Amino acid sequence: MGSAENKAASAANKTDNGFVYLPLIAGWLVPGAGHFLLRKWGRGALLAFSIIALYALGLAMDGKLYTGAQDILELLGLVGDLGNGLMYFVGRMMSLGSDPIQFTTAEYGTKFIEFAGLLNVIAAIDAHNLRTGRKAS
């Protein structure tokens, strides 16, 4: 009972300070940034390393960055890619991932990039849950 009250009070205190969605947005734009804002340095670093490494490996394997949605599968791929936040837009600006797929590993690379985006969304939501107090610590 007391623990539940403390948790609720902690959540209420956290939501009173500043913009609640800042860790969510920051975490989406830059992997791990949401946790860094909450001073979860170790977790943020591990999340950033994992997501950036997956994205970079995907590009290094000649993975494709989706640029448009001609059909439902491409739309899903684009949504996954957009989860990477700024990394996706930087990649597009540098014309990365625009070569046609020629090897099996390039197809894997495309999935790596999509997966990195989806993991980044999970990490950003985790930062949001920490910020609102839905997740204890």
Next chain:
Amino acid sequence: MIRPSHFTALLLVAVFASTVFGITMRDTPKKMVRYGLYCFTLFVGSAIVLSWVMYFIAR
């Protein structure tokens, strides 16, 4: 450009995904490590089991 083998690609995905799952799905560091290892084992284990299943189906 790098071209990892199928199994290396699986290991890479399993390591990074398990790290993210462990951190985001559990509250304490000890539970995070345990859940991360659990996810990694399931990723790799299920891939190996399914590979053998497909091997026997194809014969």
